[in-house]
Amino acid sequence: MPLNNFILPVLVQEPTYILGYIIGLVCISGMTVFLHYLPERSTYGNEILGKIKGFKNFIETADEDTLRGLVNQDPTYFYKILPYAYVLDISYACFRNFEDIYIQAPSWCDYNAPFDIITFESFINSTMTLAQRVMSNNPNS
Numbered sequence: 001m002p003l004n005n006f007i008l009p010v011l012v013q014e015p016t017y018i019l020g021y022i023i024g025l026v027c028i029s030g031m032t033v034f035l036h037y038l039p040e041r042s043t044y045g046n047e048i049l050g051k052i053k054g055f056k057n058f059i060e061t062a063d064e065d066t067l068r069g070l071v072n073q074d075p076t077y078f079y080k081i082l083p084y085a086y087v088l089d090i091s092y093a094c095f096r097n098f099e100d101i102y103i104q105a106p107s108w109c110d111y112n113a114p115f116d117i118i119t120f121e122s123f124i125n126s127t128m129t130l131a132q133r134v135m136s137n138n139p140n141s
Helices: 002-011 015-037 043-061 064-073 077-087 091-097 117-136
Strands: none
Touching: 002 015, 043 077, 043 091, 064 077, 077 091, 091 117
């Protein structure tokens, strides 16, 4: 009897709570009904998912010669795939795969010492951690 013991006393405190509760139940019921009628993933959706999984597998398992060739063709290749590596949660593997490959420092990064991918990884990870912490903090009122 959680409705009688917990929810009902809270709902009767304010009429807008009851309205919100009813709207919430209607929305949940509607989503449940529509979920039943949603089509399966489309052929295009399966194709895109396959490409994403293939790209993730490539980043995780690519050999050094292949990556070196891609960097020779496009010196910014590492920086182009790095955001995807973060989204796919494989940035660690990405940095490890490019560890022994010469990567030019990004134009926006001013290092006093020679560019090093491990130092860059540390810089990016600390920046991402700081950004995440700042975005998750509640602002002062």
